[in-house]
Amino acid sequence: MNRTVKFGLVIAIVLGTIGWLAAGGIGESASYFKSIPEVEKMTPSERAKKLRVGGVVETGSIKRSGNVVDFVIVDGSSKMKVQYAGNEPLPDTFKDGSQALIDGRLGDGVFHASKIAAKCASKYEAKPGQNYKGSGSVYVKVS
Amino acid sequence: MENIGALAILLAFCLGIYSVAASLVGAWKKKPFLIASGERAVIAVWALIMVATGILVYALVTSDFRFAYVASHSNRDMPWYYKVSSWWGGQEGSLLLWNFLLSWYGLVVVLQNRRKHRPMMPYVVATLMATQVFFLTLNAFPASPFQMLAQGRNIVEVPDGNGLNPLLQYWTMLIHPPILYLGYVGFVVPFAFALGSLITRQPGDQWIFTTRRWAIVTWFFQSTGILLGAGWSYAVLGWGGYWVWDPVENVSFLPWLTSTAFLHSVMMQEKKGMMKVWNMVLVAATFFLCIFGTFMTRSGIVASVHAFATSNIGNYFLVFLVLGIALTIYMILGRLDYLKSEAELESVVSRESSFLFNNLILLASCFATLWGTLFPVISEAVTGEKVSVDAPWFNRINIPIALFLLFLTGVGPLLAWRRVSAEGLKRNFKWPLLGSLLMMTGLAAAGIRHPYALITFGLCLFVGWTIGQEFYKGAGAIAKKESMNLMSGMVELTHRNTRRYGGYLVHMGIVIMFIGFAGAAFNRDTTVEVEQGRSFQLGRYDLKVTGVNSGQTDNYVWQNATIEASVEGKPYATLHPERRIYSQSQQPVGAVSIHRRLNEDLYINFAAISSEAQKPIIQAYIFPLVSWIWIGYWVLLIGSVVCLIPSKVKMSYARTEVVGMAGKHEKVAK
Numbered sequence: 001m002n003r004t005v006k007f008g009l010v011i012a013i014v015l016g017t018i019g020w021l022a023a024g025g026i027g028e029s030a031s032y033f034k035s036i037p038e039v040e041k042m043t044p045s046e047r048a049k050k051l052r053v054g055g056v057v058e059t060g061s062i063k064r065s066g067n068v069v070d071f072v073i074v075d076g077s078s079k080m081k082v083q084y085a086g087n088e089p090l091p092d093t094f095k096d097g098s099q100a101l102i103d104g105r106l107g108d109g110v111f112h113a114s115k116i117a118a119k120c121a122s123k124y125e126a127k128p129g130q131n132y133k134g135s136g137s138v139y140v141k142v143s
Numbered sequence: 144m145e146n147i148g149a150l151a152i153l154l155a156f157c158l159g160i161y162s163v164a165a166s167l168v169g170a171w172k173k174k175p176f177l178i179a180s181g182e183r184a185v186i187a188v189w190a191l192i193m194v195a196t197g198i199l200v201y202a203l204v205t206s207d208f209r210f211a212y213v214a215s216h217s218n219r220d221m222p223w224y225y226k227v228s229s230w231w232g233g234q235e236g237s238l239l240l241w242n243f244l245l246s247w248y249g250l251v252v253v254l255q256n257r258r259k260h261r262p263m264m265p266y267v268v269a270t271l272m273a274t275q276v277f278f279l280t281l282n283a284f285p286a287s288p289f290q291m292l293a294q295g296r297n298i299v300e301v302p303d304g305n306g307l308n309p310l311l312q313y314w315t316m317l318i319h320p321p322i323l324y325l326g327y328v329g330f331v332v333p334f335a336f337a338l339g340s341l342i343t344r345q346p347g348d349q350w351i352f353t354t355r356r357w358a359i360v361t362w363f364f365q366s367t368g369i370l371l372g373a374g375w376s377y378a379v380l381g382w383g384g385y386w387v388w389d390p391v392e393n394v395s396f397l398p399w400l401t402s403t404a405f406l407h408s409v410m411m412q413e414k415k416g417m418m419k420v421w422n423m424v425l426v427a428a429t430f431f432l433c434i435f436g437t438f439m440t441r442s443g444i445v446a447s448v449h450a451f452a453t454s455n456i457g458n459y460f461l462v463f464l465v466l467g468i469a470l471t472i473y474m475i476l477g478r479l480d481y482l483k484s485e486a487e488l489e490s491v492v493s494r495e496s497s498f499l500f501n502n503l504i505l506l507a508s509c510f511a512t513l514w515g516t517l518f519p520v521i522s523e524a525v526t527g528e529k530v531s532v533d534a535p536w537f538n539r540i541n542i543p544i545a546l547f548l549l550f551l552t553g554v555g556p557l558l559a560w561r562r563v564s565a566e567g568l569k570r571n572f573k574w575p576l577l578g579s580l581l582m583m584t585g586l587a588a589a590g591i592r593h594p595y596a597l598i599t600f601g602l603c604l605f606v607g608w609t610i611g612q613e614f615y616k617g618a619g620a621i622a623k624k625e626s627m628n629l630m631s632g633m634v635e636l637t638h639r640n641t642r643r644y645g646g647y648l649v650h651m652g653i654v655i656m657f658i659g660f661a662g663a664a665f666n667r668d669t670t671v672e673v674e675q676g677r678s679f680q681l682g683r684y685d686l687k688v689t690g691v692n693s694g695q696t697d698n699y700v701w702q703n704a705t706i707e708a709s710v711e712g713k714p715y716a717t718l719h720p721e722r723r724i725y726s727q728s729q730q731p732v733g734a735v736s737i738h739r740r741l742n743e744d745l746y747i748n749f750a751a752i753s754s755e756a757q758k759p760i761i762q763a764y765i766f767p768l769v770s771w772i773w774i775g776y777w778v779l780l781i782g783s784v785v786c787l788i789p790s791k792v793k794m795s796y797a798r799t800e801v802v803g804m805a806g807k808h809e810k811v812a813k
Contacts, residue, residue, distance in 0.1 A: 006491050011503060018507050021540045029536035033529035052531055063754040067670030087668050088382040089750040089762050092310060092732045
């Protein structure tokens with residue numbers, strides 16, 4: 001066997017293994033981005049997929065008891081009940097009114113979350129004048 | 144003052160453009176004075192950026208809330224060091240940090256190389272300054288840090304600022320962004336030299352000799368930055384994770400993979416004159432991945448917990464990336480003849496081919512990670528449906544890759560160049576292999592069944608053994624010859640070839656880190672709703688809640704629990720997890736309590752208060768071996784520093800026609 005073939009063969013085996021790992025994992029690891037209205041319209045077979053749903057945490061809806069957290073997310077006029085019982089604590093940014101991105105599966109009427117990411121809408125880039133105490137007036141940026 | 148800052152940025156922007164033009168025209172028309180003025184413009188740009196930065200930092204420290212940036216990212220009650228670090232707390236400021244570091248690098252390059260590399264310097268300067276101009280464009284136009292707050296036509300001050308995100312008020316976060324940036328910005332230098340040598344068709348591998356130290360330093364900063372981020376995530380986010388394959392983590396990891404590949408394959412070019420095209424590709428890929436990383440964190444095209452708000456600067460990055468990559472590809476394709484390899488691969492089992500596989504596998508990991516990170520974007524473009532892949536997918540691919548790499552780490556450095564004899568294989572690997580097989584059997588018998596963890600421990604011993612063997616053999620020979628003890632033999636050995644033995648130390652650091660990574664297979668946790676006096680069990684620990692208190696400081700309201708841990712009835716540790724709500728942002732933040740030990744960390748988080756019963760919810764974790772990750776980092780640090788110390792003995796490599804050249808450049812580079 002000549003050298004080029006030998007090298008080609010080893011390289012093909014290495015890359016093939018990685019490709020096989022990558023392709024094989026994608027089915028069970030993929031989650032589909034859906035909005036709440038889209039989820040409501042889904043057929044039963046589509047509902048079995050892993051989903052990633054975004055929405056705003058409804059104010060006052062967070063109920064914690066033991067390691068279970070229940071809450072409701074809102075997207076426009078649609079709402080969805082979510083239950084989370086994972087072992088990772090929820091991010092500190094998860095609170096009333098924060099934007100949440102939730103991975104999980106639909107159960108009977110409740111979305112079972114496996115992972116929750118959240119950020120406060122105004123966290124990093126608050127609009128000027130928005131969060132300042134005691135200021136009712138509007139500020140604008142000028143350069 | 145704010146006007147001076149904005150003016151300084153604008154002037155720097157103009158001078159940057161001048162510098163690019165002067166250098167290129169000067170080189171084209173052979174006008175030394177133009178080239179010299181292009182270099183001086185680099186110094187002027189540096190000075191102007193220092194002025195702008197000084198003004199912003201001064202405004203931050205003195206809490207000048209007329210500045211929109213200061214008002215958004217700082218507040219009065221923060222300690223001064225967090226006020227300074229607000230500099231990189233937001234978009235405008237972190238782009239200014241990029242400019243700041245880049246201008247320092249530019250200054251150093253110009254001062255270091257005033258009398259060297261004359262033919263390629265104009266192109267080096269042009270590349271550096273073109274990058275600088277790009278970032279100055281951002282700071283001058285869409286993302287100016289010198290915007291003021293106004294009501295009507297008057298500039299006004301707000302009473303207090305929004306404050307820095309409380310999650311970022313932690314010591315590793317003070318230095319994580321600048322250090323990571325030092326690594327990413329720094330790679331522009333090797334790239335600039337590579338491009339310069341490509342354009343001018345420099346004979347030999349001058350750019351590699353000039354920039355290998357830069358490459359090591361920036362690689363080290365990248366590693367440190369990534370590790371600091373991991374350490375922060377572990378100690379602050381409340382669940383002890385240090386790596387979750389979040390898009391922002393991934394994009395910081397990509398250039399690290401390619402620069403690691405570059406540091407290895409560059410040896411092939413130095414010693415054998417091979418892989419010249421490949422090295423060009425790697426150095427360019429690393430540079431563009433650094434820019435790409437900034438683009439991803441800034442543009443928010445992939446949803447991430449870390450990603451900052453969607454902004455309007457994404458398109459600027461795309462334009463820069465497309466133009467830069469096109470130019471680089473054009474240059475490489477146009478100069479393929481000059482990048483011809485001087486030797487051929489001879490055997491599948493040889494040092495050369497171990498480098499080849501090291502590169503192949505690092506790049507495969509890089510590509511897979513990039514693919515997974517961009518999967519939502521790709522799938523939306525192809526099928527119209529946005530699909531993301533999660534951490535298990537990344538682990539599924541990257542764990543086998545990492546283990547194969549670990550294996551190569553042990554094998555590669557001991558293989559001979561060109562081809563290896565069966566006798567040599569046996570001599571070098573018999574004992575390490577037997578030892579690690581024995582240990583794996585022992586561990587399996589002791590009840591450790593997790594396959595990846597078993598393999599990792601086995602490989603760690605194998606690699607550690609081979610490295611130890613190298614030091615021991617080499618030091619023994621020197622000690623005997625120079626009649627010194629083994630310890631000074633070790634030092635002497637390292638000093639004679641610092642890059643080689645420093646490299647071994649870096650490898651050792653990685654091995655130690657892998658021990659820590661493998662520990663994650665044995666993590667345990669529990670979540671309980673508790674009240675004072677209640678006990679719960681986790682692993683061998685009995686945890687008793689002996690107190691729940693609350694109180695208030697200027698900055699936040701807090702609530703904490705006192706938890707006494709005991710093992711088999713004997714008191715072990717007392718932990719105080721705390722929960723804070725910051726008054727300025729109304730942001731709840733947990734302050735976890737960690738009892739760190741070499742065998743395992745006991746980690747307790749005050750997660751929340753239950754809604755019905757109003758009782759604390761406590762999460763307790765055991766993280767075996769995690770401390771070894773941080774210990775491994777310190778070994779990596781020592782190894783990197785050793786690599787930078789000049790070797791006592793000058794190596795001259797047996798390369799066919801360029802031997803004389805290599806020797807000369809070696810002297811020039813010093």
